[in-house]
Amino acid sequence: MCGAHVGLTHLQHDICPLKLNPYVVGHSSIYCPVLQIVKRYIVSMYSLYCSLVLLTFPIVSCAWSFSSGGTSSDRRIFLENTAKQGSAAVVLIGTSFADNAEATTDSWSHDKGSVYNIPPGSLSGQVHVITGASSGLGLESSKRLATAGATIVMTTRTAEKAEIAKKQVESYLSDRSIAYNKDTIHAIPINFDNLEEVRSFPERYRKEMGDRKIDVLMNNVGRINQKRELTNDGFEKTFQSNHLGSFMLTAGLFQMLNRDGARIVNVASRAHQFAKDSSTGKQGLDMSNLQGELSYGLDGWEAYGQTKLENILFTEELQRRADAAGLGWLTVSSLHPGVVGTELWNNTALAKSNNGLRSIISNLFFKNILTNEEGANTQLYLATTPMQQRDMFKGQYFNEYGNRVDLDPFARDESKAKELWEVSERLSSCKFNVE
DSSP states (O other), X not given: OOOOTTTGGGIXXXXXXXXXXHHHHHHHHTTOHHHHHHHHHHHHHHHHHHHHHHHHHHHHHHHHHHHTTOOHHXXXXXXXXXXXXXXHHHTTOOOGGXXXXXXXXXXXXXXXXXXXXOOTTTTTTOEEEESXXXXXXXXXXXXXXXXXXXXXXXXXXXXXXXXXXXXXXXXXXXXXXXXOOGGGEEEEEOOTTOHHHHXXXXXXXXXXXXXXXXXEEEEOOOOOOSSOOBOTTSSBHHHIIIIIHHHHHHHHHGGGBOXXXXXXXEEOOGGGGGOBOTTTOOBSOOGGGTTSSSOXXXXXXXXXXXXXXXXXXXXXXXXXXXXHTTXXXXXXXXXXXXXXXXXXXXXXXXXXXXXXXXXXXXXXXXXXXXXHHHHTHHHHHHHHSOGGGXXXXXXXXXXXXXXXEOOOGGGGOHHHHHHHHHXXXXXXXXXXXXX
């Protein structure tokens, strides 16, 4: 123990007519300023394309099915569901009907704009650890968990951000006249670019929380890098932050989970559809390209998609190992939160800008995506629904509406999940014993 399968993942090779390799283009552009400009424009537009695919994927998938000879029943269901979505469908917000989604017996049904509310006081006595909690979905989740009476332990990149996050949660509660004890709001810094900080977190948790057991671990931290960069540990940044660091943290905290019932919620993404084998172009996890050594993908989308698929495979493998060990108290789930206006987009071509066409597209994009309040719905739902319902969540993947999704075979590949687990142990020098 250490301390829409419509070929979207073939975008770079199949849809982009120039079949650009950014590194090859880069060498050519040294000798031609015009090619340099063309390259930057194409890369930027491709990144915008990938980003917008996340919004349009469900509707495009249905539309393609509709126009390619689907049955009259298929067409009727498509039209009925589109009509039900109303304006949300018009602005291309991702909907659940194209996701092979299955509503759980008590999942909430709502339109864009509604918020999943946790019953007040229902989490009293519970400890929830939320990573990446200085902003976005992590901070929003922390606020609403605290509102329901949970003791929250937020992780942030720096000590300064930790203090700011605590004050933001306290202000959120005060503004709503919700009584709270400051001893229930904690924040511990952890920089996922530094594996030594990840390794030391369990001991720092003990110093802060004593022997308090963890009821929910929400692995929410995430990032996307436009260019391939390495951490001081020698790993590609997106891979280390989104997968390897969370793998290590989960292993380090595993013995601290509440054996009377605990949950691990892994925030993945529909972007797992972008993961592909660099040699064949087929969807799936490329074990030879975990760190983008062979192909990084324009503006980092391919690498990001790989890590989101890793989140899903890690969820499934951890649940399998827990079940095999007879650990019925553990429930592990993953989810797509929706396309949400978090700080993640700051490192993409959709970052807010005052520059011409890019500004117009960026503004349109941010007007038609989910808010943090909406985006946090599913991870809060998975973290807080009654324990007697946990069996339906074990090892499962959910969409932004709290509905279970039947994943494609490449996202349920047991051999790849096992191999990823073993490679993660080796790279992190962290033996993860599920017992």
